Amino acid sequence: MNILTLPLVVPQGWAPLEPVDGLRALLVFIGYPALLFATVVLLVLLPRLVRGGSAAGTDSEWFGGPRKSGDELAAPDGEGSKAGGAGARW
Numbered sequence: 001m002n003i004l005t006l007p008l009v010v011p012q013g014w015a016p017l018e019p020v021d022g023l024r025a026l027l028v029f030i031g032y033p034a035l036l037f038a039t040v041v042l043l044v045l046l047p048r049l050v051r052g053g054s055a056a057g058t059d060s061e062w063f064g065g066p067r068k069s070g071d072e073l074a075a076p077d078g079e080g081s082k083a084g085g086a087g088a089r090w
Contacts, residue, residue, distance in 0.1 A: 010017055
């Protein structure tokens, strides 16, 4: 028996089931979440746009990375190198 063909039983005291039209279903499942998403995006971008900045942002930042240039990066691991990563011994 398919779940879509099972009869729906309404508990006593509840209002009878009413069919939901497609437009209302689209509004509930697509419209409201899209409106919520747009509101959050607007609230996040609005302060930057008011200050005159662009919505794209600025240069990316590497936290904990080299302070001056790529020359400060650790050398590749070799026999005696202690550069980068976790290590283990048996």
